[in-house]
Structures are given as C-alpha cells and as structure tokens.
Amino acid sequence: MRTVKRNKILKILAVIIFSVILISTSKTIISPQRAGIIDLLSVPLKAIHSFFGSARNIMPFASLREENRLLRERINLLARKIDELKMVAAENDRLKDLINFRKTIPFATIPAQVIGRDPSNWSNSIIIDKGLTGGVKQGRAVLSTKGLVGRVLEVGRYSSKILLITDPNSKVGVMIQRNRHGGILAGRPDGKCRMVYIALDSDVAVGDKVITAGFGAIFPKDILVGEVVRVDKEPGRLYKSAVIKTAEDLSRLEEVLCIK
Amino acid sequence: MYKIARIQIYLILATALFLQGGAVNYVAISGAKPDLPLMAVIFFGLFLGPAAGLESGLAAGLLKDIFALDFFWINTITLGLTGFVIGAINTQFFKESKRADFIFVLIFTAFAMSLHYSIAVVLSDSIALGFLEFFKSSIIPTAIYTGLVSIPVYSKLLDVYKLKETEEYL
Numbered sequence: 001m002r003t004v005k006r007n008k009i010l011k012i013l014a015v016i017i018f019s020v021i022l023i024s025t026s027k028t029i030i031s032p033q034r035a036g037i038i039d040l041l042s043v044p045l046k047a048i049h050s051f052f053g054s055a056r057n058i059m060p061f062a063s064l065r066e067e068n069r070l071l072r073e074r075i076n077l078l079a080r081k082i083d084e085l086k087m088v089a090a091e092n093d094r095l096k097d098l099i100n101f102r103k104t105i106p107f108a109t110i111p112a113q114v115i116g117r118d119p120s121n122w123s124n125s126i127i128i129d130k131g132l133t134g135g136v137k138q139g140r141a142v143l144s145t146k147g148l149v150g151r152v153l154e155v156g157r158y159s160s161k162i163l164l165i166t167d168p169n170s171k172v173g174v175m176i177q178r179n180r181h182g183g184i185l186a187g188r189p190d191g192k193c194r195m196v197y198i199a200l201d202s203d204v205a206v207g208d209k210v211i212t213a214g215f216g217a218i219f220p221k222d223i224l225v226g227e228v229v230r231v232d233k234e235p236g237r238l239y240k241s242a243v244i245k246t247a248e249d250l251s252r253l254e255e256v257l258c259i260k
Numbered sequence: 261m262y263k264i265a266r267i268q269i270y271l272i273l274a275t276a277l278f279l280q281g282g283a284v285n286y287v288a289i290s291g292a293k294p295d296l297p298l299m300a301v302i303f304f305g306l307f308l309g310p311a312a313g314l315e316s317g318l319a320a321g322l323l324k325d326i327f328a329l330d331f332f333w334i335n336t337i338t339l340g341l342t343g344f345v346i347g348a349i350n351t352q353f354f355k356e357s358k359r360a361d362f363i364f365v366l367i368f369t370a371f372a373m374s375l376h377y378s379i380a381v382v383l384s385d386s387i388a389l390g391f392l393e394f395f396k397s398s399i400i401p402t403a404i405y406t407g408l409v410s411i412p413v414y415s416k417l418l419d420v421y422k423l424k425e426t427e428e429y430l
Contacts, residue, residue, distance in 0.1 A: 116281055116327065117281045117282065117285055118281070118327065118328045118329065119277050119280040119281040119297065119323070119324050119327050119328060120324050120327075120328035120330055120335060121293065121295045121298075121373065121398070121402055122328075122330060122373070122376050122377075122380065123328050123329050123330040125328065125329035127327075153329055154329070161329050163329050167329065168380070168387050168388075168389050169329075169384060169386055169387065171386060171388070184388070186388040186389065188291075188389055188393070188394075188397055188398070189291075189389075189394065189397075189398045190290070190291030190292060190397045190398050190401070191288070191291035192291060192397070194388070194389075194393075196388055251285045251286075251288055252285070252286070
C-alpha cells in the first residue's frame, strides 16, 4: 500500500519535472515550428481580417445612417446659408457702388429700390419705393451707378413711376462725348435708344460714348447715357441717326438714385 | 356660359400680368419679350368666344394701364378690341392645331401692337419712332416670341380645362 502511494508521488513529480523541462526548452525547440505554422496561416488570416475590416466599414449601421441624414440636412442648410450670403454680398457690393457713386456726383440724391416694372410691351417704366415722403420730386432725373436711367413722371406718397430713357415717349438732349456733336435721344420699346438729329458732317462712329447735353432743366450735363452701336444715314435725310446701347441694363435695375 | 370659371380667367390674367412685370424681363432676347397678358386674352377669345375675349381683354388692359406709364385706357381699348375680334371670328377656323394656334397668336399680337402704336401716335406728338422701325424692332420679335411661348402654354391650358373643339363652347 505504501509502495503504491510512493509510486504515485514519483509519477506526479516526474510529470512536474518533465513539464518544467519542456517549458524551459520550449523557446528553442517549439518556437520555430510555431512560427512556421503561423507563417503558413498568415495569408488566410490576413484575408479574413481584411474581409471583416471592410465589412465593418461598409456595414450600414443604424447610427451611421442617422448621422448621415443629419449631416446631409446640415449640408443643405449650409448651402442655403451660403446662397443667402452670396445674395447679401452681391447686394452689399451694389449698395457700396451706389454710395461711392453718390459721393462722386455733385448733386444731392435719394437712393431708392425698384419694386415694380411695366407690364406693357410698349412703354418702359419702373416703380420705385420712394415718393413724396422720401423727397422724390416730379420731373427730376434718375441715375444708376453706370449712367442715366430716366426721369420721375408720377409721384405718389410712398412710390413713384420712372419713365425710362428707353420709353418711346422719352426725349433726352444728348451729345457725343468725343466731338460734342448734339442730338436727341429717343426711346424704343425693344429697350434700345435711337439718337436722332445728328448733323450730317458729324464723324460719329461705333463705340462713341453718349452723354447728356444738359439742355433744359431736367437732366444735368455730362451724365453717361450709353454707347453708339450702329450709325444710320438714310439717303435724302438731312440728319444722321444712331442706335445707342444704354450704359445700364435697364431691364435688370435694382437700385437707383433720384436727384433731389 | 363659360367652360372656364370666371374666377379662373381672372386668376390666369393676374398671373400673366404678375409674370409680365417681373420674370419675363429676365427672358428677354435682345429686348423682345413675350406678351403674356395678350397671349391669355387671345386664348380666351379664341376658345371661349367674343364675350370672354372682350371681358378678359378689358380686364387685362385696365390692369396694364394702372401699372404702365402709358396713355390711360390705351391698353384697355387695345386688348379689349383684340379679344373681341378674335372671339368674333373664332368659329371660322380650326384651332386644334399647334401650328394654327401659333399663327393666330402671331397675327393677333401684331394686330394688337399695331393698334396700340396707331392710337399712341394719334394721342402723342412726341413719338419719334416710325412704324416700320417699330414693326421691325418690336412687333416681329414680340409676335414670334409670344407665338412660340403660346404653343406649350395653350397645349397645357387645353389639357387642364379639357377644351376640345365641340359645339359646347363655340
């Protein structure tokens, strides 16, 4: 009985000693084999790892979807804000130009905004947001930063109607800036103007600038009106005429200055 | 009896005038822009008869006169007369063709603009614009532009209001 017990103890001791020996030599004996096995398995391991990594990246998790929706909404909001800011910046530039122009001209002026346009295909007029209470007076000239616009024809308390220089009923005394030859600027319904009664010996040419002559009491002198785009000389006529392109695109006016 | 409710006629006219005073200015091609109120009046005259043509013409003309710097009543007279004339002859033509509609709009736009010019010349002594120049620079481009715009617009209006060439509205 005693012998059996001693054998058992010896067996356990032997196992422990063997284990200690095995552990102490494992680095030198097993490591190369283990490394070989891992090397062999590294290719499929890498493939599996990259597959799961990609899957994790593209998995449409609910939280990501929600975050994506919120970010899209934010992008839309910011895009709208950028558009608004661009409009404000453009308006700011226009108003800056208007203020700078106002400083350069020797007349007291009233800035006004265009609030309406003529629905007729014959006349060319605009409605502005200033009237008698704003200091606008009937018959006064109206300018923009680029040149002459027209004159005040009807004045209400809070709004006024401006007859544009392109209206067929509008007549303005003008002259060619280069040679000071005069004429009358008459409007046409298509938005262009015709300078009539130009002397036959006048050397008016395409590209010449046309300015106000300052005759009469409405339009001050030397305000830019436009540019000659065509010169006509009909046989049998005592005068030449020219088609004038206005300095300002009158169909897209947004702010004007009314001379006080 | 109207095939289109009167309120809808006035709504269409108001929309046309509103667009004419705003958005149409941005689609002008070298100064020419379509005349939407006139196009609407021609439509009502053409498809609903002389009474509707006259009524819509007078209404659109009066509104134009209020907002335009023109001789007062000139647009009322011009559009009213145009609407009536086209309404009076509408039974004599086959209108179910886009080409025919285009030609109608072209001719009656030219008619209305020429009438307007004639009255303006009589009333004003300061118009330096000759008729030939006005015809070339304004009437022809505006009539063509209005005619072209009328093709899709009329087609849509005919679909919406189910106006077919039947005796019901002629």
